[in-house]
Amino acid sequence: MHAALFLWQLWVAQPVGNAACAPCHAGELERHARSGHGRALRPAAVADHLQGLTRAEANGTRYRYPAGNRVEITKGGQSMQAVFDWAFGSGLYGITYVGQREGRWVEHRLTYYLDSKTADFTPGHRRSPPATLEDALGVRQSVADARRCFGCHATGVQPGDDATGPDLKQMTPGVQCERCHGPGAAHVKAPTAKNVLNPGRFPARQQVLICGECHRTPPAQNASREPELDDPLSVRFQPVGLMASNCFQKSGKLSCLTCHDAHDAPQRQKAAFYDAKCVGCHEGTGSKLRRAAQCKPDCVSCHMPKSTPVPHLTFTDHRIRAY
Ligand code: HEC
Ligand code: HEC
Ligand code: HEC
Ligand code: HEC
Ligand code: HEC
Numbered sequence: 001m002h003a004a005l006f007l008w009q010l011w012v013a014q015p016v017g018n019a020a021c022a023p024c025h026a027g028e029l030e031r032h033a034r035s036g037h038g039r040a041l042r043p044a045a046v047a048d049h050l051q052g053l054t055r056a057e058a059n060g061t062r063y064r065y066p067a068g069n070r071v072e073i074t075k076g077g078q079s080m081q082a083v084f085d086w087a088f089g090s091g092l093y094g095i096t097y098v099g100q101r102e103g104r105w106v107e108h109r110l111t112y113y114l115d116s117k118t119a120d121f122t123p124g125h126r127r128s129p130p131a132t133l134e135d136a137l138g139v140r141q142s143v144a145d146a147r148r149c150f151g152c153h154a155t156g157v158q159p160g161d162d163a164t165g166p167d168l169k170q171m172t173p174g175v176q177c178e179r180c181h182g183p184g185a186a187h188v189k190a191p192t193a194k195n196v197l198n199p200g201r202f203p204a205r206q207q208v209l210i211c212g213e214c215h216r217t218p219p220a221q222n223a224s225r226e227p228e229l230d231d232p233l234s235v236r237f238q239p240v241g242l243m244a245s246n247c248f249q250k251s252g253k254l255s256c257l258t259c260h261d262a263h264d265a266p267q268r269q270k271a272a273f274y275d276a277k278c279v280g281c282h283e284g285t286g287s288k289l290r291r292a293a294q295c296k297p298d299c300v301s302c303h304m305p306k307s308t309p310v311p312h313l314t315f316t317d318h319r320i321r322a323y
């Protein structure tokens with residue numbers, strides 16, 4: 001099973017839903033429910049964090065949010081209203097509205113950030129004053145972009161036709177069980193290890209590519225829009241950094257699963273948890289694997305530092321090295 005086939009599953013899955021897994025895998029279900037994956041996309045009307053969002057001002061444009069999924073915009077005496085159906089982002093970092101206007105997908109100009117509990121520009125959007133109310137509302141997405149957004153944040157999305165874009169009829173919002181384990185119907189009926197996809201059984205490199213389908217991979221793996229290693233923004237694309245580090249390249253064993261439970265939030269772990277992972281390899285007497293004398297506990301604080309490449313969003317540098 002290679003990464004391309006994994007991607008293909010995105011379009012064929014007819015999810016049976018997480019509830020079907022519950023009777024036998026309660027532990028995974030419970031952990032997954034508190035991680036970002038399960039809530040990476042929600043209907044805007046029910047996204048609880050958005051209740052903290054009431055108003056914002058940017059470039060002389062005033063935004064009011066009278067309900068979970070509505071925005072009112074006032075600029076130079078003119079005003080408009082719009083409804084957004086979808087809230088992208090679990091609320092661990094930020095939430096961005098996406099909705100349809102006249103058949104086109106639009107990404108809202110402002111994002112609600114949880115660090116400050118305020119709305120500010122969406123990453124990648126121009127900060128210059130908008131020419132029209134529609135510009136103030138957001139940026140239109142191409143059909144291809146809209147497919148990609150839903151494809152990374154949801155389960156069971158169908159490509160749809162080239163005029164309207166992603167078909168959401170069978171979609172379950174969020175990165176749910178079957179988005180990583182493949183269609184579950186056959187396994188639920190007669191569970192064996194053979195009729196369900198388990199990324200844990202792949203070699204390390206393959207595992208990183210599976211996570212990298214959404215968390216991004218370095219240029220050689222991607223056909224387009226690849227993040228570049230030296231771009232400070234690439235810190236948000238963990239596989240790009242990890243695959244560039246000697247720990248990954250020279251061990252042949254390091255993967256995302258060495259340090260993360262794909263079902264749980266990484267912030268739940270203490271420094272000692274990560275230290276044990278590092279020391280697991282860096283305890284040999286071979287000169288290359290031995291640590292320097294100044295290496296104290298909390299390895300990641302020095303070797304995987306945090307940075308804030310765009311306002312409000314802090315990431316961990318996964319290019320493990322001596323800085
Ligand atoms: C009726 C109980 C049952 C249900 C429902 C069920 N599973 Fe399982 N699952 C099992 C059993 C039993 C195994 C172990 C099979 C073995 O080792 O032969 C297993 C194994 C797995 C594995 C590991 C496979 C491996 O490589 O060892 C995954 C992943 C998995 N299940 C995912 C799911 C998902 C996702 C769902 C919901 C769509 C689900 N299961 C529903 C009983 C169930
Ligand atoms: C289908 C796309 C997709 C795949 C595949 C995927 N992720 Fe994610 N992941 C996301 C999205 C989207 C988020 C952001 C969730 C949010 O809004 O907080 C995320 C967030 C995370 C987080 C931080 C969330 C938290 O709870 O703090 C970790 C850690 C993570 N993913 C690890 C992994 C690992 C490890 C793999 C591979 C086994 C993987 N992901 C595969 C889409 C994906
Ligand atoms: C290639 C897969 C992919 C695509 C396409 C994608 N996302 Fe994400 N998104 C992720 C992953 C992975 C994360 C978690 C890691 C991170 O924050 O970068 C994430 C995080 C987020 C977050 C949490 C805040 C943040 O920026 O970290 C928001 C909001 C979000 N995405 C919105 C969107 C919207 C809106 C679109 C489409 C316009 C989109 N995403 C397209 C994979 C994707
Ligand atoms: C982001 C991707 C992702 C999502 C979403 C996800 N899993 Fe997993 N799952 C994995 C990976 C990766 C492994 C392999 C873990 C390992 O071997 O370290 C795994 C392993 C498992 C296993 C085998 C556990 C074992 O001890 O061998 C079961 C069972 C399972 N998942 C069930 C579920 C269920 C149920 C859900 C939904 C609540 C779910 N998973 C959601 C990625 C995911
Ligand atoms: C799966 C094994 C493995 C794990 C886990 C691992 N490393 Fe490594 N690491 C290696 C190998 C192998 C090298 C390369 C040694 C050489 O140059 O021959 C390396 C190299 C390094 C280097 C030198 C970097 C460079 O650019 O030359 C540092 C620093 C380092 N590791 C720190 C860490 C820290 C900190 C952790 C935990 C966050 C960690 N490693 C986890 C295997 C591992």
Ligand code: HEC
Binds near residue numbers: 258315
């Ligand atoms: C050597 C250990 C290690 C490995 C391997 C690793 N991570 Fe992490 N990861 C961390 C640490 C440490 C954090 C920060 C946890 C915290 O903030 O408490 C983190 C945080 C994250 C986050 C949250 C956003 C951020 O950047 O802080 C995501 C998403 C993530 N990792 C994804 C991945 C993916 C995908 C892979 C595989 C390419 C991976 N990680 C491999 C240690 C690791």
Ligand code: HEC
Binds near residue numbers: 282295
């Ligand atoms: C206070 C910051 C700090 C902490 C904490 C720290 N290191 Fe280091 N580490 C460094 C610096 C600085 C170097 C580079 C030393 C040099 O080049 O002489 C280094 C070098 C290394 C090297 C490469 C040695 C070589 O000769 O190439 C490894 C491996 C390493 N650290 C592993 C670890 C591990 C494992 C931990 C946690 C147990 C850790 N470090 C904690 C600062 C730190």
